[in-house]
Amino acid sequence: MFKVSVDPGYGYIKAINGEGDQVRFPSIVGMAHNLNLNRALGGLIGDKRDEDELKKLHIRYEDDQASGEFFVGELARKSKNASYCFEQNKINHQHTRILIATAAALLAPEGKNIWLGAGLPLEYFEAQKNEMKRMLTNFQAKITFVEKNKTKQIKFDRVSIYAQGVASIYDGLLYPNGRPRYPQFMRPGNLIAAVNWGTRTVDVAVYEVLEGSLEIRGDLCFTLDDAGAMEIRRIVQQAFQEKSGYPISILDAEKIILQKGYIFFNGREYDLSKEIMAAKKHITQLVIDALQTKLGNQTSFIRAIFLTGGVVEDVRDVLDLNKLKTETIIIPDPQFADARGMLHMIRLEERIELQKKKNNGELFSDIG
Structure with a gap:
């Protein structure tokens, strides 16, 4: 399976895939508006418009609970009604779904089966882990990046939930190949x-x-x-x-x-x-x-x-x-420690399962 780990922080979304690609953007979502005037004025005054894709996250989003056109991350600062979500339980908040789907769509190729690792604050982990796993396991969304007119269907074939802080120690102690630092x-x-x-x-x-x-x-x-x-x-x-x-x-x-x-x-x-x-x-x-x-x-x-x-x-x-x-x-790069640590833990889960299958004489595939 194609591995993606997402640390859905209150301030920033941090995510990394099994190939080492990573994204980071503020956990802000706002309703989209017409940017043509901004672009025209930017050109007139000689503004060097930022070509960073992560600063131009203008999306159309649809799932079974919400749909609409949104600015995400840095671009959301240009929306009058942009906001963070600071609720203790933000699992079913529309922003959480939009942010995780956006990160996954940026990192996962179309058509791949995705193994998602996601984090929860340590204090809320026991109370919220089952609810979060259930939400993400049943999750399906369609997301279109307006700037590129590119649409992706997002669903997760396997979901693992980890405690933030607990995951980060793996990044601190281990190299990507699993050897101790x-x-x-x-x-x-x-x-x-x-x-x-x-x-x-x-x-x-x-x-x-x-x-x-x-x-x-x-x-x-x-x-x-x-x-x-x-x-x-x-x-x-x-x-x-x-x-x-x-x-x-x-x-x-x-x-x-x-x-x-x-x-x-x-x-x-x-x-x-x-x-x-x-x-x-x-x-x-x-x-x-x-x-x-x-x-x-x-x-x-x-x-x-x-x-x-x-x-x-x-x-x-x-x-x-x-x-x-x-x-x-x-x-x-301490902000990415949890995302990298969760990727370590996904790989560790996979190695343990493959070893069990090997010991039981079972055939296995999809190592990645």
């Missing part, structure tokens, strides 16, 4: 932690190394809500209202952050760069304090901590790794 960490009895720092949630998963495998330590795993990038946006919202007297949306706060803290509003320019820096320090301290209080004296026994998730890059300039008092590693 850090053999020194793999001594039986060692504890290894993964901190998956996302837009809304921070998932902390702790493993104990066994002989030839890893065992999750459920007693040491936890999720922090509202300690991710969204908290920075809320602080910026509040700071702007205090300075200007006017409330702004989450998307407006995000725009201020993307513009390094500067925004022109009602005849004057506002500078919120100090507030942004203070917000970064605030959420960083929240996470460090939580690691020390929730893990208790076990903190001293942890051999290594892997930092993953997109917020790691956001707070890198204020992150003092020495405060954690153990070896701390920021995974390269």
Whole structure:
């Protein structure tokens, strides 16, 4: 089967296929509108229009629950009614279906049987995994990329659901071929932690190394809500209202952050760069304090901590790794760690099943 793993984060969709192709775009959806005027004006003023396909996701979408024409990702910022979905249970939200279908359509060739791996926040995993698997197993959608006038039918022939944070440790510890990156960490009895720092949630998963495998330590795993990038946006919202007297949306706060803290509003320019820096320090301290209080004296026994998730890059300039008092590693391109880790886990599932078939003398095919 053709493998695709999707990390449907609150802030960004990250996805990768078995051939190494990957996509990443904001988890924003808005109703589409006519872009002809934008294009005409862009040409008149000499604007260099971005040729990146992921910044031009204009789609027509149809499934058994919804249909319409939408802007997705960066392009959705041009829609007046664009929004994120920040519900704790967003499985059956229209945006979730549109975002996952878009990512899969970008990565999977037409006509291939798809094995989809998808993630849920650690705290919601047990409560929501069956519901999410059922939704994706029964999922069928038609999606047309308007810019290319290309239509794909999307359905998933097999679905595996993984816990975010739990998946990312596989990316931190293993090369794509399955060999260990850090053999020194793999001594039986060692504890290894993964901190998956996302837009809304921070998932902390702790493993104990066994002989030839890893065992999750459920007693040491936890999720922090509202300690991710969204908290920075809320602080910026509040700071702007205090300075200007006017409330702004989450998307407006995000725009201020993307513009390094500067925004022109009602005849004057506002500078919120100090507030942004203070917000970064605030959420960083929240996470460090939580690691020390929730893990208790076990903190001293942890051999290594892997930092993953997109917020790691956001707070890198204020992150003092020495405060954690153990070896701390920021995974390269940390925002993709869960998507890559889920792909590892799909391949591991496949190898185990094929080995069982081989041991039972069964014939098998479709290795990929």
